[in-house]
Amino acid sequence: MSIRTMARQVLVLFFSLVSFSSVRAQVTYSVPEEMPRGSVVGNIAQDLGLEIKRLKSGKARIYTTDSAEHIELNRDRGLLLIKEKIDREALCGQTTPCAVHFQIILENPMEFYSVTVEVTDINDNPPHFKKNEMKFKISESAVPGVIFVLERAVDPDVGMNGLQSYSLHPTDHFTLKLQKQADGEQIVGMMLQKSLDREKKEQMTLVLTALDGGDPQLTGTAQIHVTVLDANDNAPVFTQKVYKTSITENTAIGTAVIKVSANDADEGSNSKISYSITNTEGVIPELFHVSENEGNLKVIGNIDYEKSHRYQILVQASDEGGLTDQCKIEVDVVDRNDNSPVINIMSKLNMIPEDSKPGTVITMINVQDPDSGENGKVYCFDGLCSLSSPDLEQ
Structure with a gap:
């Protein structure tokens, strides 16, 4: 039994x-x-x-x-x-x-x-930006209300000690725009609130500040450099706002996961679109890469279900006029039975006296398998005390 x-x-x-x-x-x-x-x-x-x-x-x-x-x-x-x-x-x-x-x-x-x-x-970590400078090329024909997606700050602390808010200065032409998505993720952007005039001011610099909620409060900053260009009337638009796909763990490096696509109604250089991943925190940049011209998402690192069951990847499409759009790729990781059960002896008796009473503990064993679901169930057989995980892939 x-x-x-x-x-x-x-x-x-x-x-x-x-x-x-x-x-x-x-x-x-x-x-x-x-x-x-x-x-x-x-x-x-x-x-x-x-x-x-x-x-x-x-x-x-x-x-x-x-x-x-x-x-x-x-x-x-x-x-x-x-x-x-x-x-x-x-x-x-x-x-x-x-x-x-x-x-x-x-x-x-x-x-x-x-x-x-x-x-x-x-609160031992201040918010910080992976890149302390962001550069935008924005057409003077950009209509007030258009939003430019900014890099998000990261803060490894949690709760109130984690990242809480942002501020943007100066606010002559741009104002801060935060958009909270249904899944709780926040998109940070700057919204144009006053038309640009390249002839009056071709270059401008803004400071984006990230603040945590600790006491004392810690902050991190990044500079935003804006170059004003001549007319680019249409921003890229992704064919989907959310792309969904799945891959198995240990997928080979170089494997294509999914292709994203955006369209731009402009002509010439203003319609040429480039793609990039905007996630800067965590392991996303170490595991995935999107081709700049084609929008193909590929695996570049080791995918391990035991480390993460799902990845949310933010991809930005930019045209040469500086206008952008953003989509999200949700990648679900499918578990493989790639871990064998492990037996550890916690404690044991080296000798058993012949007058030992029934119920005397002689050995304590710790058994574990990091896989999930059926792959993580462990079976111990009396007498043999051998362990196996069903259908273990060799």
Whole structure:
């Protein structure tokens, strides 16, 4: 008879009778990121109701399936301490809440306790622009109300410490225009509010400022250089505002994903369209590239379903007169069964006394498979204690 379990579930082997007395409690702590090494996370002995001598006699230790141990146990004091300074952004990126999970293992008798340490954000990153300069060529015939898409700032902090607002100065000819889409993404643009006259002013410089909501508030800036050109009456227009497609993880580099297309009613050089990806944050520029002239989106990096299930790619079409349009490509990643189950021995007895009682714990095993759905289900068979993931692709 097989026992079916999911990844990360702890399996306990017994002689004959099943007992869960070895699992006694679960404790949760919360600490801010960037705490110095040696800082106290919590009094684990007190919170678990254990005496110091039990920690020592049981050879209490931390067990984690992650090779990076951020927390250490001081058995003499019964305290959990910061082992290495934790950078929340490096640990979890934009994922919230951010937490470290591990177990406290004791022997003689064998026990384990689950511990979660939530790492909270501090405002240690200002908003910033990948490019500190943006250049536009705009026709003097551009009609007030036309919007020019700007590069968005990025801020690895989360919540109120993350990016909150923008400002644009001066506002003689342009004003800031923020457009929130249905999926929550925000398009940042500057809207022409007063007609341009190349004969009066051919060059102008604006400053775009990004602000977070921390205390103190942090900011980042980028300069916008505008060159005023003679007439270009029509902006490019994409045939679709949203393109949708899907690819399997581990798709070969160079594979064409989808083609976008825009049209421009102008003639000559003003109708020539070039395409570019405007995402500057995260991994999008490392994974995808759009051909400048054809608008073909291709894979240029390793696509891993376990890292991201979906990518949203912003593509801009620009004509030589400086007018633009933008579309979004939604790429869903299909999981492949490319990860084998992994067995880790959490703790075991080297010798089993012949007078051991039924229900005595002899081994604790951690089993996990990072794949999802059916591909991530793990099967453990009694006796053989062998694990397999169904239909694993070799």
